[in-house]
Amino acid sequence: MKDAVVVGGGIAGLTAAWRLRDLDTILLESEPCVGGRIRSFERDGHWVSVGAHMFPGRGSFLWELLDELRLERARIHGSLLGIAYRRKIVTGGHAETFPFRLPLSPAARISFVRAGLRIRRDAARYTELARRAEGETESDVRRRLLGFLDDRTWAEYVGPVHPQVEAIFRATANRLTAEPDEVAAGCMVALFAHVWSTGGVELGFNLRNGPSSLPSELARRLGEQVVTGAQVVEVAREAGSVRVRYLRRGREEEVSARCAIVATPAPVARRIVLDLPAETAAALDAIVYGPFVVAGILTDATTAWDDVYSVLTVDSSFNMLFNHSDAGGALMVYGGAGRARRLLAMSDDEIASTVTADLHELYPEAHVREVIVQRWENAIPFAAPGRARVQAALERGVDDTVFFAGDYVGEWTHMESAALTAAEAAAAVRARVDAPLAVS
Numbered sequence: 001m002k003d004a005v006v007v008g009g010g011i012a013g014l015t016a017a018w019r020l021r022d023l024d025t026i027l028l029e030s031e032p033c034v035g036g037r038i039r040s041f042e043r044d045g046h047w048v049s050v051g052a053h054m055f056p057g058r059g060s061f062l063w064e065l066l067d068e069l070r071l072e073r074a075r076i077h078g079s080l081l082g083i084a085y086r087r088k089i090v091t092g093g094h095a096e097t098f099p100f101r102l103p104l105s106p107a108a109r110i111s112f113v114r115a116g117l118r119i120r121r122d123a124a125r126y127t128e129l130a131r132r133a134e135g136e137t138e139s140d141v142r143r144r145l146l147g148f149l150d151d152r153t154w155a156e157y158v159g160p161v162h163p164q165v166e167a168i169f170r171a172t173a174n175r176l177t178a179e180p181d182e183v184a185a186g187c188m189v190a191l192f193a194h195v196w197s198t199g200g201v202e203l204g205f206n207l208r209n210g211p212s213s214l215p216s217e218l219a220r221r222l223g224e225q226v227v228t229g230a231q232v233v234e235v236a237r238e239a240g241s242v243r244v245r246y247l248r249r250g251r252e253e254e255v256s257a258r259c260a261i262v263a264t265p266a267p268v269a270r271r272i273v274l275d276l277p278a279e280t281a282a283a284l285d286a287i288v289y290g291p292f293v294v295a296g297i298l299t300d301a302t303t304a305w306d307d308v309y310s311v312l313t314v315d316s317s318f319n320m321l322f323n324h325s326d327a328g329g330a331l332m333v334y335g336g337a338g339r340a341r342r343l344l345a346m347s348d349d350e351i352a353s354t355v356t357a358d359l360h361e362l363y364p365e366a367h368v369r370e371v372i373v374q375r376w377e378n379a380i381p382f383a384a385p386g387r388a389r390v391q392a393a394l395e396r397g398v399d400d401t402v403f404f405a406g407d408y409v410g411e412w413t414h415m416e417s418a419a420l421t422a423a424e425a426a427a428a429v430r431a432r433v434d435a436p437l438a439v440s
Helices: 011-019 061-069 095-101 106-129 138-146 154-158 163-174 185-196 213-225 266-272 278-285 338-344 348-362 387-396 415-433
Strands: 002-007 025-028 040-043 046-049 073-075 082-085 088-091 203-207 231-238 241-248 251-262 288-299 310-313 320-323 331-336 368-382 402-404
Touching (some): 002 011, 002 241, 025 213, 025 251, 046 288, 106 163, 106 185, 163 185, 163 338, 231 251, 288 348, 310 348
Parallel strands (some): 002 251, 082 310, 251 402
Antiparallel strands (some): 231 241, 241 251, 320 331
């Protein structure tokens, strides 16, 4: 019997397996390669990302992991504050100036300022709540943040605004795969806090060799502990242990272990873990995902977007544009929520043509050489109102034998959150098997 089975080879599963690497651990991943929603490709000396790509700074869990793995980071130098509206791109400067720099009507400017002041105030509150006091755990902070403005939607929080401002806020919600009437206000305020704040989790880095260099390096070091092409169909609890059935190369196989860490998206965890307590099942059912359609765009060299890292694109087929060229990458655009659903109805060639045309509206000088399309129908989870109520059940796991990890267990959707919850699950497994980590 093994000490632990980790189900899922995204950043959460790989982090958990890495933390348990000195134990008898196996990681099962259904896809041919690891990485989950971290996905990048090498093209002509550049990397092209179609998945998660922003890494947090010094003091974060992932910063230490990247140091441990000796992976080179690249500081994001371009502006994280950019909005494109009516063919005008406004970047840099203070967020408070945007209502006066964007092509808005006088009434829209006033509406934007009023809403912006409230968001600025509550983003500062969120940042304060994110500070961990002496004696607090990550779980304590997580539950506090999830409860912040958890009783209303983003649409209810913003209230009636000018239609031009509503379009901007809708595009912002789409960034989290949600529509304004679906996502909790606190979840959206968190997004603004992460972009504006110098405290908390600052998402200010890429990896020099592309995002996929992280999962690839973890898998390389874990070696035979990682099994790909293994689709888990059942996780069953049996008298203080677990039995995991999976399909590989057309055959059914089985492995038993003292514990399992299920690091899959919530709907998959709900389906494969048998006989869940009602509270745990309800908690997994409460996690809401939305879609992304992502296009990685390789272009000829240009200086057109050198001062930009990310731009919210209000009236394009995609709602976000990212420039990875400073770190050796390419452009990436994505459409979330309703925009993604419209793109999902198209063929890959139609998507490539559509996003290329919209890119040319923003940057006429762009010469596109290749577009890589990635469809994520359940891309990332977002917090709907009431999300905080199920947190305890997600963190508790089941019977000290099955533990959950992933971005949906965290307070906000990013790689740091996924990795932290995986480290916590790994610590719970280690306590269960009573084997301290050997110091190498």
